[in-house]
Amino acid sequence: MNQKVILPLFNTECFTNIQGVIAQFELHHYPDGESLVRIETPLEDKELIIVCSLNDPNPKMLPLIFAAQTARDLGAKSVGLIAPYLAYMRQDKVFHPGEGITSKYFASIISEHVDWLKTVDPHLHRWHDLNEIYSIPAEALHATQPIAQWIARELKNPILIGPDAESKQWVSEVAQQVGAPYLVFNKIRHGDREVEIVLPEMSGFQHHTPVILDDIISSGMTMVETANQLKKHGLQKAVCLGVHALFEPGAYEKLSQAWVQDIVTCNTIKHRSNAIDISVLF
Numbered sequence: 505m506n507q508k509v510i511l512p513l514f515n516t517e518c519f520t521n522i523q524g525v526i527a528q529f530e531l532h533h534y535p536d537g538e539s540l541v542r543i544e545t546p547l548e549d550k551e552l553i554i555v556c557s558l559n560d561p562n563p564k565m566l567p568l569i570f571a572a573q574t575a576r577d578l579g580a581k582s583v584g585l586i587a588p589y590l591a592y593m594r595q596d597k598v599f600h601p602g603e604g605i606t607s608k609y610f611a612s613i614i615s616e617h618v619d620w621l622k623t624v625d626p627h628l629h630r631w632h633d634l635n636e637i638y639s640i641p642a643e644a645l646h647a648t649q650p651i652a653q654w655i656a657r658e659l660k661n662p663i664l665i666g667p668d669a670e671s672k673q674w675v676s677e678v679a680q681q682v683g684a685p686y687l688v689f690n691k692i693r694h695g696d697r698e699v700e701i702v703l704p705e706m707s708g709f710q711h712h713t714p715v716i717l718d719d720i721i722s723s724g725m726t727m728v729e730t731a732n733q734l735k736k737h738g739l740q741k742a743v744c745l746g747v748h749a750l751f752e753p754g755a756y757e758k759l760s761q762a763w764v765q766d767i768v769t770c771n772t773i774k775h776r777s778n779a780i781d782i783s784v785l786f
């Protein structure tokens with residue numbers, strides 16, 4: 505019987521629901537900075553699944569490519585990639601003259617080395633489907649159900665808040681599953697860490713628990729500014745809920761000091777805020 509072999513790279517969790525043998529392997533770093541992947545589990549005629557979250561993608565890419573190529577040389581029948589967080593999706597247009605569209609370049613590198621891709625809530629904004637840029641079968645799974653279940657279990661009288669237009673897709677879906685109202689704000693980005701949040705006219709939500717829901721928390725400033733606006737409008741402290749806990753250094757601490765009662769994320773990227781297990785999606 506053909507058996508699946510699972511190779512978890514870089515501390516990526518959330519693969520506990522996948523049936524298969526965990527690969528015995530070593531990622532060795534030489535003193536000169538080069539690296540070597542050694543896979544000890546026999547792969548002849550096996551399907552290999554590499555599980556690797558692609559936050560901090562640059563140093564992960566070569567080891568990932570080496571693991572995929574090594575597996576093919578060892579006779580693997582196929583090599584798939586589960587990347588619970590998929591990087592570079594936000595670079596989906598030329599924002600300033602002279603720039604490239606890195607989401608496309610990244611997609612073409614991944615497509616060259618693995619046979620299929622599954623990820624969770626990639627930042628689909630100007631691209632509407634992964635298959636517009638990935639030339640392998642690429643599937644986007646959604647964390648909306650585990651998130652909705654967590655909100656329904658843990659919070660009283662929630663109102664879902666999307667900080668920007670892109671967030672409407674997941675905020676409206678989660679709100680529907682929870683049976684809660686939702687609002688979508690408008691975000692103007694002035695720089696990597698400078699954002700301005702504009703609220704629509706709102707009243708009557710003072711007794712609700714505001715849940716700011718976004719796909720990514722990176723500098724944390726989108727959440728901080730949204731929470732500050734809620735404070736100005738007399739709402740309760742926010743629960744900040746992100747799918748992907750990117751958190752640059754210091755961002756979690758800064759967000760904890762804003763108008764915030766709790767910070768919660770899914771375990772697509774290992775972080776102290778992980779409270780929602782999405783392994784059920786795989």
Ligand code: R5P
Binds near residue numbers: 627668696722723725
């Ligand atoms: C971008 O539109 C995303 O959906 C997030 O809103 C954004 O990446 C959050 O970034 P930051 O935490 O740096 O404000």
